Amino acid sequence: MLSNLYPEVPLQEKQRLFDQVKADPRYESYLYGCYECGICVAACPSARFYDFSPRKITQTMAREDIEMFYEHLNDDIWNCSQCFSCTRCPRQNNPGGLITIMREVAVNNGLKSTKEALAGYTRIIYKIMTTGTQVSPDMLQEDAFPDWGPQVKEVASHLDLWRRALPPETLHTTGLSWQVEERTMLELYTIWKLTGVLDMISELDEGLHDIMEEVMDDALEDQGFTVG
Amino acid sequence: MNPKDLPMVGRGTVPETQRVFRPDPDQTPDDDIREAVLELGREGEWIVQPVPEPYYLAPTKYGRSKKVPFEKTWHHKSCGQCGHIPGYSTSIFWLNRFLGYDYFDPRDQTSCTAWNYYASATSNQVAQAAVAMRNFSAAYETGYFPIIHCGTSFGHYKEVRHELVHNHELRRKVRDVITKLNRPFVMPEELVHYSEWMYAIRDQLKARVVHDLSGITATVHPACHYYKLQTGDAIYDPEIYGGQRTAAVTAVVQELGAQVADYSTWYDCCGFGFRHILVQRDFTRSFATMRKIEVMKAEANPDVVLTHDTGCVTSLDKSQFATQAHGRNVGVPVMSESQFAALAVGAHPFRVAQLHWHSTDYRPLLTKMGIDVEAAWAEFQEDLAKIEHGSMEYLTWESVL
Numbered sequence: 001m002l003s004n005l006y007p008e009v010p011l012q013e014k015q016r017l018f019d020q021v022k023a024d025p026r027y028e029s030y031l032y033g034c035y036e037c038g039i040c041v042a043a044c045p046s047a048r049f050y051d052f053s054p055r056k057i058t059q060t061m062a063r064e065d066i067e068m069f070y071e072h073l074n075d076d077i078w079n080c081s082q083c084f085s086c087t088r089c090p091r092q093n094n095p096g097g098l099i100t101i102m103r104e105v106a107v108n109n110g111l112k113s114t115k116e117a118l119a120g121y122t123r124i125i126y127k128i129m130t131t132g133t134q135v136s137p138d139m140l141q142e143d144a145f146p147d148w149g150p151q152v153k154e155v156a157s158h159l160d161l162w163r164r165a166l167p168p169e170t171l172h173t174t175g176l177s178w179q180v181e182e183r184t185m186l187e188l189y190t191i192w193k194l195t196g197v198l199d200m201i202s203e204l205d206e207g208l209h210d211i212m213e214e215v216m217d218d219a220l221e222d223q224g225f226t227v228g
Numbered sequence: 229m230n231p232k233d234l235p236m237v238g239r240g241t242v243p244e245t246q247r248v249f250r251p252d253p254d255q256t257p258d259d260d261i262r263e264a265v266l267e268l269g270r271e272g273e274w275i276v277q278p279v280p281e282p283y284y285l286a287p288t289k290y291g292r293s294k295k296v297p298f299e300k301t302w303h304h305k306s307c308g309q310c311g312h313i314p315g316y317s318t319s320i321f322w323l324n325r326f327l328g329y330d331y332f333d334p335r336d337q338t339s340c341t342a343w344n345y346y347a348s349a350t351s352n353q354v355a356q357a358a359v360a361m362r363n364f365s366a367a368y369e370t371g372y373f374p375i376i377h378c379g380t381s382f383g384h385y386k387e388v389r390h391e392l393v394h395n396h397e398l399r400r401k402v403r404d405v406i407t408k409l410n411r412p413f414v415m416p417e418e419l420v421h422y423s424e425w426m427y428a429i430r431d432q433l434k435a436r437v438v439h440d441l442s443g444i445t446a447t448v449h450p451a452c453h454y455y456k457l458q459t460g461d462a463i464y465d466p467e468i469y470g471g472q473r474t475a476a477v478t479a480v481v482q483e484l485g486a487q488v489a490d491y492s493t494w495y496d497c498c499g500f501g502f503r504h505i506l507v508q509r510d511f512t513r514s515f516a517t518m519r520k521i522e523v524m525k526a527e528a529n530p531d532v533v534l535t536h537d538t539g540c541v542t543s544l545d546k547s548q549f550a551t552q553a554h555g556r557n558v559g560v561p562v563m564s565e566s567q568f569a570a571l572a573v574g575a576h577p578f579r580v581a582q583l584h585w586h587s588t589d590y591r592p593l594l595t596k597m598g599i600d601v602e603a604a605w606a607e608f609q610e611d612l613a614k615i616e617h618g619s620m621e622y623l624t625w626e627s628v629l
Contacts, residue, residue: 120507
């Protein structure tokens with residue numbers, strides 16, 4: 001059945017996005033065709049709790065069904081768990097990998113559905129890109145993880161003390177997972193800038209991009225690091 | 229949920245079949261990447277950092293032997309382990325010290341950033357490869373060999389290596405970035421996960437076990453990113469599950485003397501989801517408990533769930549609190565095999581394994597292992613008092629070995 005969920009979006013625009021996915025160098029090693037056997041769906045955690053099917057996405061990409069592709073790009077890809085259980089595929093497809101590429105394209109083009117899917121997540125992007133570690137001990141707060149039980153409150157209330165009661169010297173941190181040297185951070189900022197990652201953020205969240213750019217530029221300038 | 233007939237003898241790790249599975253290098257869907265890495269080294273494309281001797285030769289899925297170094301290791305730490313379950317990494321370091329191995333815990337290390345990449349895709353192929361190669365370069369410059377704590381970092385780096393080997397344009401772009409950082413362009417001869425090191429040292433651990441674990445039943449969750457990404461480069465042992473599932477974790481736990489029990493949803497992921505664990509935990513919680521913990525409870529009733537990745541420990545442990553409130557059949561402690569092994573050979577449950585960072589009640593397990601929980605907690609409280617009053621700045625390695 002043809003998708004008709006996004007009739008207001010011109011076919012050329014959907015085709016343009018599809019072409020961007022297909023142009024990724026990984027694409028041809030992630031898609032070889034599909035038997036419709038459903039092994040990927042049986043192995044998929046997201047398929048058990050969402051209306052989500054790695055088989056459907058793989059089929060759509062193999063058939064080059066542009067309308068359905070656009071529907072997946074907006075309504076499905078953020079449900080994937082990225083566990084890659086679907087690589088059990090007997091045709092050696094990598095549906096999870098296809099979804100990684102689709103997500104990159106969705107971010108690069110600032111799709112509204114992508115902004116919504118990542119709305120609560122942007123503080124994590126800030127954390128990883130400006131500190132070089134993804135989660136920090138001080139993120140363990142009762143209001144952020146109420147479902148993890150009273151132990152989270154216990155950690156939060158003793159955080160500094162409990163971190164000092166860790167034998168590895170690199171772990172005496174609360175705002176980072178471990179101590180990261182300044183030069184190391186500057187090198188990471190340089191990588192983000194040289195590879196266009198910072199530009200990707202501007203498509204997703206302009207405010208976040210501006211803050212991160214200022215943090216990185218100030219740090220690089222202070223230490224005389226030049227990028228380019 | 230009713231118990232199921234499972235294809236393992238006595239719910240253990242021996243298959244109920246007469247078939248013998250022989251690893252066949254010709255069957256591998258991935259090429260022998262190490263040979264390609266060495267060839268590119270000979271062509272001057274990059275420096276290949278050799279695995280330091282002495283090393284262990286471990287069997288992999290399709291028969292290639294993998295070199296796993298015992299020491300001179302550069303520890304590529306994990307965001308979630310260090311940040312939220314620090315007894316995980318502390319136990320790995322402690323075991324190195326316990327066995328007298330030389331290692332390096334770097335500050336010149338960033339996250340692999342793959343958690344963010346799999347959660348938000350706010351990165352790209354070149355950036356991800358550059359982050360990996362910067363870390364490899366940092367390891368090389370210290371003279372120590374990278375060993376990777378996180379299953380996702382390990383899997384992602386295997387993907388990155390595969391892409392760099394097969395795509396010269398990507399290699400050129402990444403080399404340009406690394407050159408701008410005034411770093412050498414280095415690829416390690418092997419990518420090694422810490423659980424492979426655990427596999428390599430399992431007999432040394434066995435000789436040092438101080439607690440009788442024969443009454444302990446464990447279920448093992450094999451981490452998806454350890455063995456589902458670049459499948460050929462993961463440890464498979466003919467003695468464990470007939471070589472049909474990865475032997476990481478299971479081989480170590482059995483060597484320590486505990487029983488490993490099988491359960492039907494072993495292949496399922498933990499429900500971490502990368503994005504989901506942070507902003508859509510209803511999914512994570514449902515999957516982790518309904519497809520993993522409850523199935524383990526119904527089919528194996530384990531004393532502990534053991535795994536070898538950051539996200540898996542987090543999902544399987546933290547998801548149980550809210551689920552328990554609904555009266556579901558959960559309530560099993562979850563930890564890494566490094567913590568379990570450290571406990572088995574005498575590590576302190578709070579100074580080293582740092583179990584007070586875990587959510588699900590671990591005290592019945594410790595008691596069953598013969599560890600006096602109250603006494604250990606009192607000792608740890610004394611440490612905390614000393615730190616608080618300034619007579620000790622930090623808990624030191626000297627005081628925990």
